Structure formats: structure tokens, C-alpha cells
Amino acid sequence: MNPMELHQPGLRHDPTWYRTAVFYEALTRAYDDSTASGSGDFSGLTRRLDYLQWLGVDCLWLPPFYASPLRDGGYDIADYTAVLPEFGTLPEFTELVSQAHERGIRIITDLVMNHTSDAHPWFQASRSDPDGPYGDFYVWSDDDTKYAEARIIFVDTEESNWTFDPVRRQFYWHRFFSHQPDLNWENPAVREAMFDVVRFWLDLGIDGFRLDAVPYLIETEGTSCENDPATHEILADLREMVDREYPGRILLAEANQMPDEVVDYFGTPERPECQMCFHFPVMPRLYYALREEKAAPIVDVLAETPQIPVSGGQWGTFLRNHDELTLEMVSSEERAAMYGWYAPDPRMRANVGIRRRLAPLLDNSRAEIELINALLLALPGSPCLYYGDEIGMGDNIWLDDRDAVRTPMQWTPDRNAGFSDADPGKLYLPVVQSLAYNHTAVNVESQMAQGHSLLHWTRGMLALRKQHSVFGLGDFTVVEGDNPAVLGFTRWIDPATLDEDVHVVGENEILCVMNLSGRPQGVHLQLGAGHAGTELVDLFGGRGFPSLDEQGSVHLTLGSRQFFWFGLHRTAPAPTPDSSPEGDA
Numbered sequence: 001m002n003p004m005e006l007h008q009p010g011l012r013h014d015p016t017w018y019r020t021a022v023f024y025e026a027l028t029r030a031y032d033d034s035t036a037s038g039s040g041d042f043s044g045l046t047r048r049l050d051y052l053q054w055l056g057v058d059c060l061w062l063p064p065f066y067a068s069p070l071r072d073g074g075y076d077i078a079d080y081t082a083v084l085p086e087f088g089t090l091p092e093f094t095e096l097v098s099q100a101h102e103r104g105i106r107i108i109t110d111l112v113m114n115h116t117s118d119a120h121p122w123f124q125a126s127r128s129d130p131d132g133p134y135g136d137f138y139v140w141s142d143d144d145t146k147y148a149e150a151r152i153i154f155v156d157t158e159e160s161n162w163t164f165d166p167v168r169r170q171f172y173w174h175r176f177f178s179h180q181p182d183l184n185w186e187n188p189a190v191r192e193a194m195f196d197v198v199r200f201w202l203d204l205g206i207d208g209f210r211l212d213a214v215p216y217l218i219e220t221e222g223t224s225c226e227n228d229p230a231t232h233e234i235l236a237d238l239r240e241m242v243d244r245e246y247p248g249r250i251l252l253a254e255a256n257q258m259p260d261e262v263v264d265y266f267g268t269p270e271r272p273e274c275q276m277c278f279h280f281p282v283m284p285r286l287y288y289a290l291r292e293e294k295a296a297p298i299v300d301v302l303a304e305t306p307q308i309p310v311s312g313g314q315w316g317t318f319l320r321n322h323d324e325l326t327l328e329m330v331s332s333e334e335r336a337a338m339y340g341w342y343a344p345d346p347r348m349r350a351n352v353g354i355r356r357r358l359a360p361l362l363d364n365s366r367a368e369i370e371l372i373n374a375l376l377l378a379l380p381g382s383p384c385l386y387y388g389d390e391i392g393m394g395d396n397i398w399l400d401d402r403d404a405v406r407t408p409m410q411w412t413p414d415r416n417a418g419f420s421d422a423d424p425g426k427l428y429l430p431v432v433q434s435l436a437y438n439h440t441a442v443n444v445e446s447q448m449a450q451g452h453s454l455l456h457w458t459r460g461m462l463a464l465r466k467q468h469s470v471f472g473l474g475d476f477t478v479v480e481g482d483n484p485a486v487l488g489f490t491r492w493i494d495p496a497t498l499d500e501d502v503h504v505v506g507e508n509e510i511l512c513v514m515n516l517s518g519r520p521q522g523v524h525l526q527l528g529a530g531h532a533g534t535e536l537v538d539l540f541g542g543r544g545f546p547s548l549d550e551q552g553s554v555h556l557t558l559g560s561r562q563f564f565w566f567g568l569h570r571t572a573p574a575p576t577p578d579s580s581p582e583g584d585a
């Protein structure tokens, strides 16, 4: 058992907790202001833990809250082991961690390994004293011609990945903003310093890290400077250290890459890297499938996704986060279509993506919001919700950059949406005041009071998912159907094949059927003869569905954007995993 867990009364010993967990991303600054300063803080987050527990959140992901000039939402770190004073103190942070643990909620934080702020003392020392201990901490060059094949990521603001520093009279390398110099990971001292940062936070009891912008650690001439083999070596070394010194803590990769490249961030059985990787390619396909009214984009991207190469690995899935909805992982034709559907106003775009929240993206259609969430919860992976999307919060495209989607959480219909007691003019960003998403209409308190609100619906869905570990642990098989607008798939598991310490509850085989179209659809689904006579048991409590016939097929009718989740209760024993589930395919 992980010794830390002896001191964490609310946490159950569960080495693979992240495979069945629901994650929730909350910005400390945006969640709750306990001091009327105009900015959220740790104590504010702590007093909202009961809400998160009620909602069904298992793990809170906190983006950077470290000392920072805040020129990139805190991803520009000026001191890795100090917290931003406006967010509170280190003891207040550790209190947040222990209060979360008491409620059975784990906490992961962001680790920004690729770069620092230019205000970081390491950079200041590096630029002023090239021969000193930090002289080689960053990637310096006499000219700006190296690594010419590396793309620019922040295309809205940057023209080059090199910037001239007038103090050192050399160029420094940066994959993001010019105020975020890349660390030189070829230098062993950088690795030591960053591993110590990791130890510092793990010693405080956090449960792991989201590894920010992790493909860009190492640069090699003549390459894209992404996914370098030496970057993978660093990650494998990091995992080795964490497993040795802090067993049970997790690493989650933010590698915005194609399926065959992102999968490498799990590492290999001999050299594991991250237990989890965000699945960037699947996210835009969910939105694409909804507008094209076809299952194929989802089926295709999952078919292109290689098997996770290590045991115990898990995808992290999401609909939105604190960044733009990135369109880097779709083709230029798909991107053009998505801009047309989802970002008709150029103000809605940022870099290669769309800076809008979930509800406005879907025109506040409750049916579409429910359907895309049902996809998120049923497809392979552990889902990560973005704060405020559980109540259908809106965005503010008149704010700069990704601030559009980082406005204060809307708790009540009162002043400042119950987020802060400060003068409204003092808030770090204004509360959303648009007609459709005004905080007087969209807030937690009102939705708590309405049994059919999106908030109650979301909570119910998380609870249902939790009753069936197959959603987190199971395999995925597409079911053959005759209607391209309907996605059918099974999630299935053979508990006998799982390690003893993996705790399984609920159905072993679930059929999910989702109508991606805005019109009613009929579909004939073919599960195969091994499923002959199988009963369909609606997990939402509905009745009167036909059983599968002797060929293992069934005809279903779905309303506009409707979905079903059925337990499959076979009349004959399930085939062995090799032959299951049918092709039984």
C-alpha cells in the first residue's frame, strides 16, 4: 500500500483508481474567491469540495497556481515551489489537499517542464551570466536559424520560435510565447532541478501531475522537434523515479499529437512513461460527427488509435478545457468545416482552434449537450469535465485570447454570481453577462433547485457510469449497423482476466447506441450469433426493448440525438475473450 494513503482516511486503496475516475478541471483563480480580492483562491476551492463530491468528481486537476506574472494563465512559472500569493499560502494548499482526500477526491496539478517565465530567476541568471551555474539552463544560439522545421504553435502572436535577448546578445528558443523560454533538457542540472520540483509537490501529498506541453522537451536539428526519442527517455526516467519514491502517483501526458504518436507517451512495458494520456485526436471528431450527423469520424479515429502498449494505461478524454478547442489534430478540410460550423465569427477563433465553451458551441441545445456528454462518458477513457460545463456556462468572446473560457464560476444569481464579494470592477475577469448565459439564469444554485437541470442530469450520468466499471476498464468494439447516423458499440470486460486488486462493479457488457442526427432514425444492429437471444436491459430504467434475435441482431428506433445504454444479458455463456465480442467480431 502507498504509505501516503495511511494518512488519507477518505481514499480507498485502489492502485488503478484513475482508470474508473471522473476528472474535473478547475482554475483556482476562477472557482471561488474566499477573501473578496476579486480572484479565486485555495480556501475558496476547499469550501466547494462538498459540491464536487456531490457531483461525483473523483479527481480534481488544478492548472498552475504557482508564482507567475500570469501572462499565460500561470503556465509562465516564475517559481516552481511558491504559490501565487493571491491564491493563498502553501498551508492553505495542503489543507485543500487533505480536505479533498477526506472526501475521497484526489488532486493532480500541472507540471510545466518545457519552459519557465522569463521572470524566473533561472532565466535572469542565464541571460546575465552565461558562464554561471544557470548559463546552460536554456536553449541559446548565436543566430535564429536552427530547428527551422519546428512549427510555431501560438500562431496568433509569435512569428518565430527564437527571440533575441539584448542582455546576453544571443537568441533563446521558445515553443510558446516569447516570454516563455524553453528549458535546456540536454543539461543534467535541469533534470535534477525539475525532479526536485516533482518531489516537492509529491511530498505535499498530491496524487500526480498533468505534464504540460510534454512533446517539446528536446530539440533535434532536422526534425519537427516534437516527440523526440530523448524526450521519451526523460519521461521514462521521471516515471521510474516517481514509481520508486512515490508509488501510486500518476503522470498524465498533455501531448497534442496524432494517435500513433500520442500513444508513445504511455511508454513500453520495459520503460513505462505516463499512466494516462489525453486523447487529443478523438475530441474534435466528437464535434465533427455531431454536425456531419455521422458515426464514421468517431469510428475512424478510434480505429486509428493503437492499443495502449502497457498494462494499466488509460486515455484521458475531454470535451473542453482552459485552452481553445484545438483543431491541430484534424485535416485542413475538416478544420475549415469546423470553423464554419462552430466559429462563424472570427472572434471565436484562437491560434488553430476555437475559444468557446461547450454550451455555446452547441447553440445551447440540451439534446446535443447530453448526447456529446454521453459519448464522453461511454467511449474508452477516463472523462475530464471542465468547470462550469456541468451547468452549461457561456463564454465571453470579447475578452482576450483564452480568457474567453476562463470567467468566474457561476454559483448563484447574486452579485458576481456568488463567486466573490468584491466590487464587480475588481474581479480578475467579468462574470458572463450575455443574454443567454447570464449568471442570473445559469448558476449552480438555480440548477440545484430544478430536478431536470443540466446539473442534476450530469450528476445522474456520473453516478450511473460509476455503477459500471466496464466504462473505465472495458474493451471497445464497434457494432455493425445499417444507418451511418447511428453509432453502436459495446464496452465489455472479462473480470477473470483482470488483476486481483482491480475492483469491478456492474455490468460486464454494455451496448451503447447513439443517434448523431437531429432527426429520428431506425437502425438494424448486428452483434453476431454469439449474442442470440441476449436481453437488452436499459440502464436508465426503461422497459419493453426487444431481445436480440437468433442471429444476434436487433432493430431499434431512436429519437433526434437520442442514445441508449443497455446491459447485455446473454442467455448463452459469453465466448472467450479471443472470440469476443463477436464478430462476434
Ligand SMILES: OC[C@H]1O[C@H](O[C@H]2O[C@H](CO)[C@@H](O)[C@H](O)[C@H]2O)[C@H](O)[C@@H](O)[C@@H]1O
Residues within 6 Å of the ligand: 072, 073, 075, 076, 112, 153, 176, 212, 213, 214, 254, 256, 322, 323, 324, 326, 328, 351
Ligand atoms: O504552456 C504553454 C501552453 O501549454 C499548454 O498548451 C497546450 O495548448 C495549446 C493551445 O492553447 C496547444 O496548441 C498545445 O499543443 C498545448 O501544448 C497549456 O494547456 C496552455 O494553456 C499553455 O498556454
Ligand SMILES: [Ca+2]
Residues within 6 Å of the ligand: 114, 175, 182, 183, 216, 217, 218, 219
Ligand atoms: Ca523544448
